[in-house]
Each structure stands twice: as C-alpha cells, then as structure tokens.
Amino acid sequence: MDAPTETFHLQPISVPMPFQSNDVYMYLYDGGETLTLFDAALPTDDAWDRLERALAERGRTVRDIGRIILTHHHFDHTGLAGRLAAETGAELCGHPEVAAAAALTYTYDEAHTAWMRGLLLGFGVPEDLVEQIVARRPLMKPFVHRVDRLDRALADGEMVDGFRVVHVPGHSPTDTLFVHEELGFSITGDHILEHVTPNPILRRPPVGQPRARSLVEFEASLRRTRALELGWCFPGHGKPFDDHRPVVDRILSTHEKRSQRLLAWLRCPPPQSLEDTSPGPADLPPSKGDLETPSPGTAGLPPSKTAPLPPSKGDNSVTPYEAALHLYPRMGSDLLFFCMSATVGQLELLESQGLAVSSTKNGVLRYAPVTANEPEGER
Ligand SMILES: [Zn+2]
Numbered sequence: 001m002d003a004p005t006e007t008f009h010l011q012p013i014s015v016p017m018p019f020q021s022n023d024v025y026m027y028l029y030d031g032g033e034t035l036t037l038f039d040a041a042l043p044t045d046d047a048w049d050r051l052e053r054a055l056a057e058r059g060r061t062v063r064d065i066g067r068i069i070l071t072h073h074h075f076d077h078t079g080l081a082g083r084l085a086a087e088t089g090a091e092l093c094g095h096p097e098v099a100a101a102a103a104l105t106y107t108y109d110e111a112h113t114a115w116m117r118g119l120l121l122g123f124g125v126p127e128d129l130v131e132q133i134v135a136r137r138p139l140m141k142p143f144v145h146r147v148d149r150l151d152r153a154l155a156d157g158e159m160v161d162g163f164r165v166v167h168v169p170g171h172s173p174t175d176t177l178f179v180h181e182e183l184g185f186s187i188t189g190d191h192i193l194e195h196v197t198p199n200p201i202l203r204r205p206p207v208g209q210p211r212a213r214s215l216v217e218f219e220a221s222l223r224r225t226r227a228l229e230l231g232w233c234f235p236g237h238g239k240p241f242d243d244h245r246p247v248v249d250r251i252l253s254t255h256e257k258r259s260q261r262l263l264a265w266l267r268c269p270p271p272q273s274l275e276d277t278s279p280g281p282a283d284l285p286p287s288k289g290d291l292e293t294p295s296p297g298t299a300g301l302p303p304s305k306t307a308p309l310p311p312s313k314g315d316n317s318v319t320p321y322e323a324a325l326h327l328y329p330r331m332g333s334d335l336l337f338f339c340m341s342a343t344v345g346q347l348e349l350l351e352s353q354g355l356a357v358s359s360t361k362n363g364v365l366r367y368a369p370v371t372a373n374e375p376e377g378e379r
Contacts, residue, residue, distance in 0.1 A: 073105065095154060175190065219255065262350065266367065347367045
C-alpha cells in the first residue's frame, strides 16, 4: 500500500546521497499554519533544484516556506537549512542541542583530529588505520553545511503546528520524532528505518563531559517509541511504513543477536579467533544506508595490512577493535568508524546489563565478561 501522502498534506522530496546508493528525504507539509519543510537534505544545487521543482508543482516557491523543522543535526538532513532560512526568513526549529551537536560533529580542526585519534587508539585500533580514517575525514567537508543557530528550540513533549515533539536520542543525540496524532502520521528521521539498523554513532562529548553511551540511549528510546502511536512513518531514508512496531522489534533483535554473539565470544575466545575470520550472515558491516557521517565510499584508501594484536596470555579481556574484528571481519578503513561505533555500543550495552566489565590497560580500553560465579560486589 502506498502511503496516503495527499491525506497528510505531505510531499516527499528525495535527494541522492554522496558516495552512497540511497537517497535522503525531505518533506513539505502544507496542512498547518504555514508551509513547513521537514529536514533540508544536502547543501547542493541539485537538492535546491529538487526542492524548487517540488514547490513549483504546488504553485509555490521557496519564499512560501514559513518553517523548517529538523529531525536531527546530521549533515544529510541540514544542508539547505541555513541558506533557506537566510533567503526566506523561515523559522528554523529543532532539538535544543542541534547547533551544539553539529559543532562537535562537523569540525575539521586539530582539536577534532586529536580527539578522534585518541578515541580510536584508546579502542586498540592500529595506528596506520587511525591515520587513514583521520586523512579521509575532510573528503566529506564539501557536503557538510552545519546548522549554527535555531530560531526555536523544541522541547520534548511540546507541540509545534499539530505535531508532538518526541526526543529519541541514540543514532544521534538530537534525534526527534514529530507525531501528528490527529492526522495519524509521523516524521521519523533516522531513528527507525524499515530495512536498515541505524548506527549508534560514537560522539565527541563537550569538553569536560564523559562520552555518551549511544546504544544504551538508543535502546531506551526504541522502547519508548514502541509504545507510541505513530501511524504512518515518513523516514529520512527509504520508503514510508505504516506499522513501526515490527521495525522497532527488528532493530532491537539485531542488537540482541549482536550482544549474544559478542558475549559468547568474550566468554570463550578461541586462541585462534582473530585468525578465523570466515564471515557469517551477521558479519556484514553496518549498512552504509545508516551511516550518517562522512563515509567517502569504497574508492578511498585500502584496508590496513596491520594485523590485530592477539589478546595477552592469561588475560580474558579484549579491546573494542578486537571485538569489532570479530563482529565485522571484512570491515575496511572506509567503514571502520561505523563498525567501531556499532561494536563499542554493544560492549557498553553489555556493561550496562552487568554482563561485561571494562578496564584500561596501557591507555587502551578492554572488556572482559562478568562470570556467573564471581561474588557480588567484587567489581
Ligand atoms: Zn540520514
């Protein structure tokens, strides 16, 4: 069944993504107090042309847009926002942390490079791979036009033109649902996608604050979302879907399977486990569709030749990088940051459930399983 977009006064506009095969969607909504644009795709002439053409079909122009609402701060959802707001005076709205999160995510200075280098080395990623990832980052810069201010910050629970605002952090700290209870549809951004498991992307924290546990947050948000009545869901990528619960369940079940796989391996890592990289169905790297951050594709740098370090003798702990190699033996440097995000997320989830414990050794994070016969309170 096709989504009844006319009933919802909604017009989807798709824009091709750079270096990826999927599209990103923005949505025009013409059923409320003003013409509203949900999300703003990429900062390209192509995206602008597609928006103008969609507006022309309705006899409108960009000047008629009165409000722009963002589902989150990622670059493929904010590209035209600044230009549109400047040229039309439209009210720019979103999660209160959109500008701050964008500043932390999309900065290309030495401080950001140092943070990323430190983070990945601290996960046990070999130095040459870390340098490849750091070198690759600026390639995405032309596609990033971050939002640096909002006209209106939307608090969790408040209403904007008939839509209830629901904060659902996880994939990003600013993920927000816009639920039109009366008309029976929702703008869902990248929080839930029908065929893709959104990546719990590692985040650079504000100075002096601990790094957020993206997947732990995401799981809590998914359980909250599951209980909502969303009606038809219009996502940031892919086709609309009319029942969000099977989608939420599939994502939760993917996380659970990864947890079980990782836990079984942590509890009994075979000595040759790092050599045994025969991929199973669950070994595919996280799909690029959910990779919401710079990923300049496969035409870039080759995978590292550096072999992972074997776990030290008498130590049953592993580094996040070793765990990532277990889950994603075929990851190349282009997807490594996302594979690390997914893996660290799973390790943090296991730790939050009391099933694994972390420690730091020589500046590198390590995870060990919590064994059942260990006395309580020892950790
Ligand atoms: Zn996206």
